[in-house]
Amino acid sequence: MLEHPLTDLLARVDFALITSMHIIYPPLTIGLSLLLFFGEWRWLRTDADFWYRLTRFFEKLFIINFGAGVATGVTMELAFGILYAPFATAAGPVLGHLLGFETITAFMYEAGFVGLMVFGWHKIGRGIHLFATFNVVVASSLSAFWIMGANAWMQTPTGISMTNGVFIATDWMKVIFNPDVLTATPHMLLACLELSLFFVAGVSAWQVLKSRHATMFACALKCALLALVVVSAVQIYVGDSLGLTVADKQPAALAAMEGHFHTNNPDGTPNTAWSMLMWPNADNSDAQWSVEIPHLLSLLETRTWDSPVTGLDQFPANERPPVVIPFYSFRVMAAIGFFLFFVSLWGLFLWVIGRFRVERLEQQRWFLRTVVFSAFLPYLAIWTGWWTREVARQPWMVYGLMRTAEGRSPMSLPAEILWFAGFMAFGLLVLVGAWYFIAKVIRQGPDMDNPITTDIAGEK
Template identity: 70%
Template sequence: MARIDFALITSLHIIYPPLTIGLSLLIFFSEWRWLRTDQEKWYRLTRFFEKLFIINFGAGVATGVTMEMAFGILFGPFSTAAGPVFGHMLGFETITAFMYEAGFVGLMIFGWHKIGRRMHLFATFNVALASLLSAFWIVAANSWMQSPAGVKMVGGQFLVGNWLEIIFNPDSMTAIPHMIVACLELSLFFVAAVSAWQLLKQRNVAVFAPALRLVLPVMLIVAAGQIWIGDSLGRTVAHEQPAALAAMEGHFKTDNPDGSPNTKWNVVMWPNADKSDTVWAFGIPHVLSVLEDHKWVSRVPGLDQFKPENRPPVVVPFYSFRVMVAIGFALFGVSAWGLWLLLRGRLANRKISDFENRWFLRAVLASAFLPYLAIWTGWWTREVARQPWVVYGLMTVHDGRSQLSAAAEVVWFIGFAIFSFGVLFATAYFLFKVIAKGPDMETKIPRERDEDHQSLGTLPPIETAADAQ
């Protein structure tokens, strides 16, 4: 039950930070362009996406604080044992990234017209930098659970041996780029989809068509890069966590009955009850060796190499991994299509105003949900394939969870389910509302040395309230 509770909390938290991280970078870019070119469209884009950013940010903070506390409550023994390492890393994240970000977010959102343009750009820069740092620490901490390095184990605790080995553990070296690029990819598709929606409605073409044209080539590079990084991460997992890889690939028998290495890569399969073989499967020979070792024939350890009680669940990692990979390629395809249209000049403002390429815009719109699904399935793969361990090979989830009563766990679950879904629903509702309203094209653009300390936001004067009565 603690696992389900925690899965719920993490699944509903991971929706928000990737957009925060990626979008802050894009907003910084857009604001920087505005300062350099002084073109109105960049300012409008900045302000518009900033509104979406802050809605998402609030939800991310609310669910993130929950996660931090949930470690102590639901996984008390784990917190005690891994606190010196894992807790410290979260603590570093809090101090070097979270605080830093929260401090500048206030300035970034409410500082318009109050601080200078350059100071504001600096605030945006710090928000972007801090969110990157945050991703770094969190994924490093999680990677340490996947490939625990650099610790001394004494008296039921993981003590710090070497911080460099802990932070730059084998898994983090590829997992951190994978996550950061995923954040960027998600945000690029988010921006592209919001732009595509506005363009389909023929609104503000002069603002959103350039935005779409700008993100398309970047999307292609990022999507291609992500596939490459993903492949490296796959091989890291194969090296560090063979059991996890075997589960992800549904690879049960290390060798064929005749003694040669089993190199069959299952496209679809279903495992039997004791996770010793498939009930049915469709696979292609040699692909597994090529994927994991980049060799035609090589021996990849299957689940039969592990004690039955140490075998992770297979169905979830296997299928979520496939969904994630499929999405990775689908996103690459959509970007390639876009770039092809772009190179042929078919995404010019005039063409879009003539309702050309509507199917492409619809495809972009539809693919906005895919990166979210990919991040979800990616995390499920990662977390479920590590089972039964909470710290791979060293501490089981069973040892790490608090001995809570069933009633307490159910209360916790229901409370947070209602609340988290409430937050999710409200966030989505307000995101759509702001997107539907579109950017504010009227309000004054801030100029240098024009700061105003008279009011906070736009408050209607006091007389209006009195007159109305």
């Protein structure tokens, strides 16, 4: 069967959009579960009613997000088999096990304790309920570990051999703890926590701006921003460490991310300039124009002034990744990371000078608006970070071993259009529905009328 040239492009764009629609949900599930545990723990320690109200309020948002993540996650796994069946067949003995580990040790584990966390109020003791919430935190983090492990193995495949075109695991420890996972997983977990903290901060800042339960939400805003001073700073450091891993294990991907076309200058000296902005020519062999800072690329990637950094000219033309998407996606992600760090420092400064008392915080309207705006930026950072990671790996589906074109299902153009339309319609339906209900809960605010729950012993 002769395929239309557009089928390959549609398959790639289709799966890119499917994963992009899914990845906005799990990070909030993972990070917000930890914040729910913290809020419930503070309630038990202080017996302050507002901690209970905050926990129950954000738990509603957690539930909506959790459901949307499950729905789009199932769709994404379905898309693997439909759009990339040869890849699923070849990598099934490895990825099938990793995703199976995630299902057994994380998803089913989490689903059970989510039920206790959501429906256990009034029915189990407060200590047991806190234990259930803690297990949701552990299970969601385990889920992130297994999913990132599977993706990281595609970036740096180790511990396998190929038999008749099928990947067979020869050392499961090397498969699971491949080089990329050791830095990619902490980077993703920190991204989840950073997104969730800014989500809480943004919702809280909006409530303060509207003078709705301002005292309660000012406390949540303060705690979130103080935590973000540390989390956002550590994230920048871990992100830099991941960059070093990419430079070592995927030099072509690093060259694409940096728009680094030539290893050496025309005079033979190492090309150490870092491109702030650039645009490649038609065949990705050079930049049409660029704005560069001398020596900075070498400092970033080798920690020296003038050591060489491998450029795209060291790779065959058919093994070079696209440049525009990873180059600009990476810069957007990094810029957002630094911006969020400075927003957290702004919050720290206001706290130090005593501006977090409610009557004074309500006057900091530009700061509050900035925090509300910043709540959307971690989503964009995760999107652009994921696009950087996936596009820079091209043309490989399993780096250096299996090309994306080899893993794609043979499909007619009408069939590809049908699946594309179906997946997009479902993803957009979930997105609109999740946003509608999240916005509705935020507008309604916390339930201040119901009495504080009692446990089975009748204790407050």
